[in-house]
Amino acid sequence: MALSSGKTPKNMAFSTQNITKVYGEGNASVHALRGVTLDIPAGEIVVLLGPSGSGKSTLLNILGGLDKATAGTAFFQQDNLTEFSDEELTQYRRDHVGFVFQFYNLMPSLTAKENVELVTEIAENPMDALDALALVGLKNRADHFPSQMSGGEQQRVAIARAIAKQPTVLFCDEPTGALDSTTGRAVLEVLQNVNKELGSTIMIVTHAANTAKMADRVIHFADGDIREIICNEHKLSAQEIEW
Numbered sequence: 001m002a003l004s005s006g007k008t009p010k011n012m013a014f015s016t017q018n019i020t021k022v023y024g025e026g027n028a029s030v031h032a033l034r035g036v037t038l039d040i041p042a043g044e045i046v047v048l049l050g051p052s053g054s055g056k057s058t059l060l061n062i063l064g065g066l067d068k069a070t071a072g073t074a075f076f077q078q079d080n081l082t083e084f085s086d087e088e089l090t091q092y093r094r095d096h097v098g099f100v101f102q103f104y105n106l107m108p109s110l111t112a113k114e115n116v117e118l119v120t121e122i123a124e125n126p127m128d129a130l131d132a133l134a135l136v137g138l139k140n141r142a143d144h145f146p147s148q149m150s151g152g153e154q155q156r157v158a159i160a161r162a163i164a165k166q167p168t169v170l171f172c173d174e175p176t177g178a179l180d181s182t183t184g185r186a187v188l189e190v191l192q193n194v195n196k197e198l199g200s201t202i203m204i205v206t207h208a209a210n211t212a213k214m215a216d217r218v219i220h221f222a223d224g225d226i227r228e229i230i231c232n233e234h235k236l237s238a239q240e241i242e243w
């Protein structure tokens, strides 16, 4: 429940009220979000499901400080993201947010460890790059280059890079979209482990409905709005998920 002041209750990571997002103008405008109101409790794994174009990534980008809402409010803890300046959004992303995308965006000329160090060198309270790689099960690949690793391993390096700053929130946009079932499951297991070990809130946008089984909360999107929110009483471990 949102407080009347609009601020996020203490144990919530995010609280939004009537978020809208319109891209473009006039006849060419696209209503990507049509008034999204939701609370995300801190420390949960949240999966956003829904057809392509339903607004999932747009919401993720607004909550992650990569994009701005057209109207409405989005609180991160006690701060109103929708009133942040560009500098404040940059600071928010740097201090609190990790991103994992479908394509790993690793620097090909840097080793796994060096890719992770790109983040640990500028973060406020980073973990050691090797510890981050250990958390994703790749400490022994620290000196390997991306071209020497499989897709699943590269994605785990990208996750190590995203979590090395010990983010409050980890946003994942189709993290298993380019992976086969075995490596996809390994990546989900890593995300579950990060949630458990670091306590980060994790929000995952995916087409893969089976991923929802490991979530605390599943948000179904349709046509720019939430259609249904389901809380899993018995969430599965990544290993138990069938593909």
Ligand code: ADP
Binding pocket: 023, 024, 030, 031, 032, 050, 051, 052, 053, 054, 055, 056, 057, 058, 059, 205
């Ligand atoms: P999903 O993640 O559910 O696939 P998106 O949030 O990516 O959906 O997109 C929602 C709608 O907004 C789509 O119609 C998409 O084409 C449109 N959209 C997303 N980003 C932009 C943009 N930068 N410019 C114009 N339209 C966009």
